[in-house]
Amino acid sequence: xxxxxxxxxxxxxxxxFRKEIKNNTVxxxxxxxxxxxxxxxxxxxxxxxxxxxxxxxxxxxCRRSCEANGLGxxxxxxxxxxEVSPELLSLPPLHTILGSDVFYEPEDFEDVLVTVSFLLxxxxxxxxxxxxxxxxxDWSMEALLHKxxxxxxxxxxxxxxxxxxxxxxxxxxxxxxxxxxxxxxxxPQLQETLYQ
Numbered sequence: 001x002x003x004x005x006x007x008x009x010x011x012x013x014x015x016x017f018r019k020e021i022k023n024n025t026v027x028x029x030x031x032x033x034x035x036x037x038x039x040x041x042x043x044x045x046x047x048x049x050x051x052x053x054x055x056x057x058x059x060x061x062c063r064r065s066c067e068a069n070g071l072g073x074x075x076x077x078x079x080x081x082x083e084v085s086p087e088l089l090s091l092p093p094l095h096t097i098l099g100s101d102v103f104y105e106p107e108d109f110e111d112v113l114v115t116v117s118f119l120l121x122x123x124x125x126x127x128x129x130x131x132x133x134x135x136x137x138d139w140s141m142e143a144l145l146h147k148x149x150x151x152x153x154x155x156x157x158x159x160x161x162x163x164x165x166x167x168x169x170x171x172x173x174x175x176x177x178x179x180x181x182x183x184x185x186x187x188p189q190l191q192e193t194l195y196q
Contacts, residue, residue: 005176006101006131007035009162013129013180014098016160018043024095029079029115030102032058034065036129037098041071048091053078082111084118094123099130109141110148117148120185128183133176145183155180 014021014036022044028037031049041047049066051058055078062076077087081102097119102112116128145152157163157180165175 003033003035004101004133006133006178007033009157009178009180010036010098010100010129010131011039012162013131013155013160014039014043021045021096025092026096026098027091027094027119028098029081029112030099031062031076034062036100037062037074038065038069038071040096040098041066041074042069045096047071048075048077050077050079050087053080053085053087079115081108081115083115088115088118091119094119094126097123097126097128099128101131101133103130103132103139103141104135106139109139110144113141113144113148113150116183117150117185120150120183124185126184130181130183132179132181134179149186150183151186152181152183155182 018039021040024045025048026037026040026045027048027050028034028040029050031037031051034049037047037049049062051062053059059076059078066072066074066076079085079088097116099112099116103109120126120128141152157178160180162178162180
């Protein structure tokens with residue numbers, strides 16, 4: 001199992017805000033080995049880990065991470081980005097959505113944001129906490145954020161102790177350039193102003 005550099009940065013952010021997520025419901029999208037979700041669960045959040053329903057090995061990795069960390073009460077489910085499924089519709093109310101390095105392939109950006117937009121519309125107080133590893137200066141999601149009624153703010157890594165090459169005695173994130181972002185639904189008043 002491989003932990004992506006962005007997962008370590010997002011896990012650090014979750015740890016920094018552990019008091020805020022305690023007793024809240026947290027969903028991790030594209031969880032893989034689930035480091036941010038495992039940290040959230042260890043901090044007292046009710047966590048649901050998800051990865052593509054089409055990738056059973058990824059879902060098995062989520063389960064193995066839970067077992068290795070003594071987290072028998074964490075739910076694991078298949079959610080495929082961009083698809084409205086019974087699993088997506090049956091989610092409980094969410095406070096926080098996590099996603100480390102879910103913006104890996106540009107062709108998946110819109111599917112990720114469609115899913116995030118749906119989740120934020122059904123949970124208007126929720127936020128999507130996500131990390132993004134810069135791979136190309138040509139890749140942008142700004143137009144897609146606008147299209148799906150979302151807004152994004154960048155969080156400086158030094159505000160939560162993630163600015164170095166090593167976090168929590170890990171060799172990650174190394175020399176990778178990682179961005180931390182908070183994505184929320186755009187306020188209706190702002191949307192009306194933008195479309196006039």
